[in-house]
Structure formats: structure tokens, C-alpha cells
Amino acid sequence: MHSNNSKQADLESVAAGLRRLTDLLLRVDADDPGPATVADELDTIVAMLENRGGPRLSGVEDPASGRGNALAPPLDVEIGDDGTASATVHLGLPYQGPKALVHGGISALMLSHVLSAAGSVDGEPAVVQELAVRYHRPTPLFAELHISAARADPAVGHAQGTIDVGGVTTVSAQAQIAPPPH
């Protein structure tokens, strides 16, 4: 018997494979015949899985943190005792905007996600109502990025966060957040 935990491990393993392929595809030589072959193999896999809808595994599908979602880096967000939410991540080519740098929209996505986590109640993320992002300096690909956020003033639902590289803030953000819906 295949437990739900091992099903989730399978799903996460496929998502990890898709992430590697997404990355590889951007590094394959333009003269390589590989992609033509791969396209056919993917079609076969897609056909195999299609029309198999059913109950989904929960908590693995988020586009920022979901280990089962190939779009997600994925961010592994931890909430500290003081309520600070943080994640450490390295981003590769699929997240590139300007050459060798993280796409500004990806930085906004990650900050939005961590700010929302900083306002979470019983594990449910807060609703971000307004998000303001400032780009101070370029954020490099392939570097260890530290993303963190904390509620500045719980009474007015305000949170702030940063992306830091080697102790230097590259992007900062502020958000108005509301408690998670019931």
C-alpha cells in the first residue's frame, strides 16, 4: 500500500524533476537535437496523466512555496518565535530578468509571499491588500538570498520585509495586510 506521505513524496519528486528540466532547457546548446526528442516524450507523459483528476494533496501547490509546484523555487518559509517569517533560497536561470540578475517581479512574488506568512494566524497566511517594493540594487542569481518579513505594527496590519545578499539589502517591501479569512 502506498501511503499519502509517499504519494506526496512522488509528487514532490516529479516537481523537482520538472524544475531541473525547466532550468536545463534554458542552458541547452542551440544546435542540440535533444529538445525535439524531449517534446515527444513529454507528450507521452502528459497523455498518461491526463484525465486523472481527483482529490488533490493539499499544501504543496503554492507557486512560491509549494514543493509540488514546479514554478516554485520553492521557498521554505519558517516562522520564528518573534513572528518573523524567513526563507533562504538560491535562484537559477528560470528566475532571471536582466542578465545574471533576479527578475524584479520574482523578487516581488517572494516578498509578497513572506510578508503574507509574517501575518499568518494558525498557519493561514494573511491577505496582502497593498504591497510596495523598492529595488535598491541588483539581486544576483545563484547567490544565497535571505528573504525575511515581520509585522511592524500588528494593530494596523502593517508588515515590512527585505531580500538580503551577504548582509546587504537589495530589495525592501512594505505591505498592508489583513487577517486571513475564516
Next chain:
Amino acid sequence: MHSNNSKQADLESVAAGLRRLTDLLLRVDADDPGPATVADELDTIVAMLENRGGPRLSGVEDPASGRGNALAPPLDVEIGDDGTASATVHLGLPYQGPKALVHGGISALMLSHVLSAAGSVDGEPAVVQELAVRYHRPTPLFAELHISAARADPAVGHAQGTIDVGGVTTVSAQAQIAPPPH
């Protein structure tokens, strides 16, 4: 002989396959034995493509608009005669935040991208220095989203944009932008 154009078509075809798989994976029944098999097949494909680095095809790798990047929806941004940048897109499960709704960070990513395009010079996107996003109402998955942006005042490098669904604005954004670097 395989032309560069058909190479790009192969690459885009693989990325499209990865997008379908990423989506399917979030809809497969939790009791399905499929993912375990797929994980092995992906490992084989990854092994085939690995260590084949080389010159890359350009303009297809962007995480918002790149047709060769499986992360990208992809946004197909058009610049109108009046300088307005716009894209129409439908988003599926991989872009979900709250149930049946687009993740707020994904909205920020798309707006950031289209605002940057609105400030482009000779096809080179502008640099976004500050991005402010307001979430007015939920943005649904599976709906036709219209994302557009225009420079409000070129002299001060200010641009504004919206995401609209059925003529109603769900998210709006303002950005300070700088001309693209030379």
C-alpha cells in the same frame, strides 16, 4: 539542416509540455500511481540533456513572457501605437494562491513585467525602481485577464497599470521606472 527558428520551436514545444505537466501534476488523484513512474522518466530526460551547455537562444527565457521558460504563463506583451503595453492571459492551478484565485505575488510579477515593457526603449525593458501594488478585489483563475500599463509622465519616469477581468479592475499598480541601461 535544422534552422535556429525550428530549434526555437522545439524549445518552446518542450516548455509548453513542461507547463502542461506542471499543471497536470496539481490535478492528479492522490491515489494515482502515475507520478512515481513519471519521476523516473523525467530523471532519464534530465540525464540526456545534462552537460550540454552552450550558446542560448535569446528572448525566450524570461519568467513572465518567455515561451521557452516553463515558469512563464507566458505573457505575450504587445506595445500599442500610444505606448501602452498590454497582455491577455488565462492562468491555471500553478498560479493559484487562495482557492480559485490568482496568487497576489503572481499579479505583482505580471504587473511589474508589463510596467517595465511600457517604459521600454527600442525593445529593451525599463528598469523598475519602485513598484506599488493595490489589491482591490480577488483575481479569478481560469478567467481572461487583461493586463495593461502606460507611462503616466515620461518626464519623471512614472507608469501605471491594471489587471482587469470583464472590464473590472482587480489589481492596480504604479511604478517608478528608469530608462533601460545601455
